[in-house]
Amino acid sequence: MEALKRRSAGRTRLANIAHLVTGNFLGSLLGLVAFALSARALGVANYGQLALIIAFTRVVERVVSFQSWQPIIKYAAGLNASSDRDALRMLMKFGLLIDVGAAVCAWVIAMGAALLVAPFFGWSAEIVQLLVLYSSVLLFQISGVPVAVQRMAGNFRLLAYGQLLNAVLRVLLCLLGVLLKADLAYFTVVWAGTQILGSLTLLTLTMRALHRQGVRNILRAPLAGITSRFPGIWNFAWSSNISLTLRVSAQELDTLLVGLLADPASAGLYQIAKRIGRVGQQVGPQVQNVLYPDVARLWAQGSVRKFKRAIFQAEAMLLGFGILCILIVAAFVRPLLIWTAGPDFLGAANLVIVQMVAVAFVLSGSAARSALLAMGKQREVLRIVVVATAAFHVTALLLIPRIGAMGGNIAHIVLGILWTAGLAFSLKQALKTTQPDRQTRPVDCLDQASLSPSKAI
Numbered sequence: 411m412e413a414l415k416r417r418s419a420g421r422t423r424l425a426n427i428a429h430l431v432t433g434n435f436l437g438s439l440l441g442l443v444a445f446a447l448s449a450r451a452l453g454v455a456n457y458g459q460l461a462l463i464i465a466f467t468r469v470v471e472r473v474v475s476f477q478s479w480q481p482i483i484k485y486a487a488g489l490n491a492s493s494d495r496d497a498l499r500m501l502m503k504f505g506l507l508i509d510v511g512a513a514v515c516a517w518v519i520a521m522g523a524a525l526l527v528a529p530f531f532g533w534s535a536e537i538v539q540l541l542v543l544y545s546s547v548l549l550f551q552i553s554g555v556p557v558a559v560q561r562m563a564g565n566f567r568l569l570a571y572g573q574l575l576n577a578v579l580r581v582l583l584c585l586l587g588v589l590l591k592a593d594l595a596y597f598t599v600v601w602a603g604t605q606i607l608g609s610l611t612l613l614t615l616t617m618r619a620l621h622r623q624g625v626r627n628i629l630r631a632p633l634a635g636i637t638s639r640f641p642g643i644w645n646f647a648w649s650s651n652i653s654l655t656l657r658v659s660a661q662e663l664d665t666l667l668v669g670l671l672a673d674p675a676s677a678g679l680y681q682i683a684k685r686i687g688r689v690g691q692q693v694g695p696q697v698q699n700v701l702y703p704d705v706a707r708l709w710a711q712g713s714v715r716k717f718k719r720a721i722f723q724a725e726a727m728l729l730g731f732g733i734l735c736i737l738i739v740a741a742f743v744r745p746l747l748i749w750t751a752g753p754d755f756l757g758a759a760n761l762v763i764v765q766m767v768a769v770a771f772v773l774s775g776s777a778a779r780s781a782l783l784a785m786g787k788q789r790e791v792l793r794i795v796v797v798a799t800a801a802f803h804v805t806a807l808l809l810i811p812r813i814g815a816m817g818g819n820i821a822h823i824v825l826g827i828l829w830t831a832g833l834a835f836s837l838k839q840a841l842k843t844t845q846p847d848r849q850t851r852p853v854d855c856l857d858q859a860s861l862s863p864s865k866a867i
Contacts, residue, residue, distance in 0.1 A: 438685075451597065458676075467548065470548065474519060477654050479555070484784070498625055500631045503628050508554065520548055524538055556615075653791050665684065682758045684765060701777060706783075709785055724777035728777060733770065736766050740763055764823070
């Protein structure tokens with residue numbers, strides 16, 4: 411509450427979170443509208459096929475992607491804008507090469523995996539062709555460096571609202587598909603094309619902004635000595651990447667598990683429930699997006715008291731938001747499903763409510779995760795993720811064949827409980843035993859004014 415009354419880092423942080431939450435809430439609503447239009451046009455069975463195509467590609471992208479923005483932000487927190495420009499160029503090149511390599515690797519894996527998994531899901535040759543077509547979006551998922559640059563520069567408005575035009579375009583194209591009574595191939599092209607457009611737009615704006623900042627010729631920067639200049643960077647990158655990969659296996663693989671262990675129609679209902687739940691779940695990543703650069707700087711400066719305050723403020727906000735989401739969903743989910751996807755999808759109502767309970771648990775651990783990463787405790791985070799994800803998969807494999815899609819939602823609740831409790835305990839122990847490596851207070855490594863959206867466009 412104190413942060414709301416005065417001009418402070420906490421107030422700025424809350425404003426940035428508000429921008430990201432608003433932008434992603436609007437984006438999620440537009441995404442839900444696009445999914446609802448697709449569902450009305452295709453019906454339960456064909457929409458289930460589209461959901462499986464999108465989920466398959468997202469699983470590959472999330473598992474293979476290296477999330478280079480995390481080590482970039484972690485190691486850029488102590489850089490000085492004027493004296494460490496070469497080090498910044500080296501760090502950007504490191505992230506960019508990882509992004510490109512991961513994108514190509516993901517595309518190759520998706521091509522091969524599409525042929526391997528088709529018999530298990532009973533996909534026809536037409537579905538496999540559409541899956542191969544949609545997988546082309548993986549070649550353009552070069553987002554690590556752009557996201558890191560915009561977050562470090564504080565350009566949260568660009569990250570929040572920059573993708574809304576793309577989302578509006580997708581909704582309009584889906585509406586056109588409804589009017590034309592388009593088939594599954596049309597909607598696959600719409601979803602793939604708009605996703606590629608969004609990725610290329612963010613990458614272009616970021617590269618132009620870096621050029622204006624004076625960070626140029628990134629690809630010519632030498633990488634020799636990067637491990638001595640940034641000790642532990644590979645360890646941090648691998649640990650955080652494996653942690654995110656395991657988490658994503660639960661967030662994205664669940665739809666495929668429902669389709670495999672139940673049927674495509676159940677996968678379609680489950681996907682609708684996830685899309686509604688994701689409207690609330692977006693708050694957690696956005697809090698981390700704002701909080702992580704801030705707490706990384708605070709820990710590097712040795713400002714432990716401010717560090718704890720920032721974490722407490724974020725946790726209190728997330729807890730209240732999670733409870734509010736459960737109450738709102740329980741009250742309005744049934745009319746919402748009827749107005750959007752249609753009466754055929756009313757069976758997803760109970761799935762949405764249970765999904766939102768799981769979302770509330772996961773939200774509660776978002777701030778603690780950012781704090782542990784800023785403290786260099788990525789291995790503790792990895793251990794918690796391994797245990798929670800293993801519990802999710804065991805629960806899902808046991809329950810989905812017996813109770814269908816609801817088994818996937820119950821598995822998410824199990825994951826959320828273990829995730830939140832494990833992070834809270836680890837953070838409490840880390841604060842007792844770990845002292846920050848105090849550094850000279852750094853100048854912002856990226857100037858916010860020169861990277862502002864108005865100058866980047």
